[in-house]
Amino acid sequence: MSFADLGLSDELLRAVEDSGYTEPTPVQRQAIPSVLMNKDLIAIAQTGTGKTASFVLPMIDILSHGRARARMPRSLILEPTRELAAQVAENFEKYGKNSKLSMAxxxxxxxxxxxxxxLEKGVDVLIATPGRLMDQFGRGKILLSGVDILVIDEADRMLDMGFVPDIEAICSKLPPRRQTLLFSATMPPPIKKLADRFLTEPRHIEVARPAAANALITQRLVESTVRGKRDTLRALLREGVKNAIIFANRKTTVRDLAASLKRHGFAVGQIHGDMEQAERLRELDRFKADEINVLVASDVAARGLDIKGVSHVFNFDVPWHPDDYVHRIGRTGRAGATGTAITLYTAEDAEAIDQIEKLTKTNIDRTPLSGQAPAAPSGPSDEADDQPRSQPRRGRSRSAAKPAGDAPAKPRVQTAGAAPAKPRAQTAPEPVRAEQAPPLPVDANPEWNGPVPAFLQVRLHG
Incomplete structure (x- = not known):
């Protein structure tokens, strides 16, 4: 089946062909004819399946007939994040280049x-996040009584972010006679309740299991240690990686890891929730333009971003939720291309890895620990939360407060009577107790600048 078989106009078909696409994806084959027939639609489709084009393409043809009025958009697309909204806008610009539709x-x-x-000029297509739309409505800058088509995209993500009440409020302000399209990777009960309330006799389509990983993505698990993860990542990045998105669980980790990679000579950028929107879009543009080839990101970028030609995805941290793993690795292997997803894991991640394999029904290939630095002793480590500290921890020199991974860490001294720490990845030798410690020369620790504690019973030679 080709795009011409779906009933799209010749102008639109030329734009699709110019974009390099020849065959519709399964979700496009099923959704586009229904949208063109003005049917309500519920589509269960994971990210990376081409779902954005499945509503953008038919909307362009439908809206090509008619004219926008001031402050009264003719269609409304709701997206959970600014990045996803910008992504949809790019799709309208790309496929609508032969039409005269206006967009905001x-x-x-x-x-x-x-x-x-x-808005004052009037727009055919309004793409919005729920919060900003409600702000503009409250300011009296927009009327929703002229909306003929409503798209609720990434509905389950809307639920996760607490936007369902806003969506209900928005829907109540729209005309009852309209076409509503709802797209979601999963169908939890609150989303089903939302669909039952605001959609009329919708057609249901499902093109893939919500948690199915893309078969075109080669997945690997690479074992490391908490202290050795940065070294491991740098070694992997130097193994012929064209470009890569690296995901971390915390915003602080994103910042610190990007700074570390930059110090080691990588062309790296970052996006996370604490950045202004203009900064985030600027970093994404740099990555798309190959000005940088490594992008470190928090999960704000895990869903929906369609960046063409990403060769690798790295999970610096194993994601806290198994379904986030599927969305993260979906940034590669898109539009029929192959990709590689590599996850760094430690002994503490065993349960999370097990949950990911159960969800995806995949036994992921493992590369065991080899030639790594030994696991950190029990207790908090410098990179356990990857946050910089202005003050060193009690009982440690200032140099030890430097985040691990960029330089070898100095061994810790165990005080007398303390229980041996449980090993993480390998059996450690019995700790040397203070009363058994051999004499140390004066320069054994040249950074020591205070009196020697009596409990260490260290004899100084001089």
Whole structure:
């Protein structure tokens, strides 16, 4: 089946062909004809399946007939994040280049002025995040009574982010006679309740299991240690990686890891939730333009971003939720291309890895620990939370407060009477107790600048 078989206009088919696509994906084959027939639709499709084009393409043809009025958009697309909204806007620009449709983007982190001007002129397509849309509605800058098509994209993500009440409020302001399209990777009960309330006799389609990993992605687990993860990552990045997105669980980890990679000569950028929208978009543009080939990201970027040609995805941290693993690795292996996803794991990640393999029904290939630094002793480590500290921990020199991974860590001294630490990845030798410690020369620790504690019973030669 080709795009021409779906009933799209010749102008739209030319734009699709110019974009390099020849065959529709399964979700596009099923969704596009239904949308063109003005049917309500519930589509269960994971990210990376081409679902955005499955509503953008038919909407362009439907909206090509008619004219927008001031402050009254003819269609509304709701997205959970600013990045996803910008992504959909790019799709409209790409596929709608042969049409005369007007479009506006309502997202946070951007001034109201330009958005107000666009709304005042009237737009055919309004792409918005729920919060900014409600702000503009409250300011009296927009009327929703002229919306003929509503798209609720990434509905389960909307639920996770607490946007369902906003969506219900928005739907109540729309005309009852409209076409509503709902897309979601999963169908939890609150989303089903939302669909039952606001959709009319919708057609249901499901093109893949919500938790199915893309078969075109080669997955690997590489064992490391808490202290050795940065060394391991740098070694993997030097193994012929064209470009890569690296995911971490915490915003602080994203910042510290990006700074570390930059110090080691990598062309690296970062995106996380604490950055202004303009900064995040600038970093994404640099990555797309190959100005940088490594992008460190928090899960704000895990869903929906369609960056063409990403060769590798690295999970610096095993994700806290198994389904986030599927969304993260889905940044590679897109549009029929192959990709590689590598996850760094330690002994403490065994349960999380097990949950990921159960969810994806996949036995992921493992590369065991080899030639790594020994696991850190029990207790908090410098990289356990990967946060910089202005003060060293009690009982340690200032040099020990430097995050591990960029330089070898100095061994810790165990005090008398303390129980031996449980080994993590390998059996450690019995600790030397203080009363058995051999004499140390004066320069054994040249960074020591205070009196020697009596409990260490260290004899100084001189």
């Amino acid at each position: 983007l309502l997202i946070g982190g951007v001034g109201f002025g330009d958005q107000d001007k666009a």
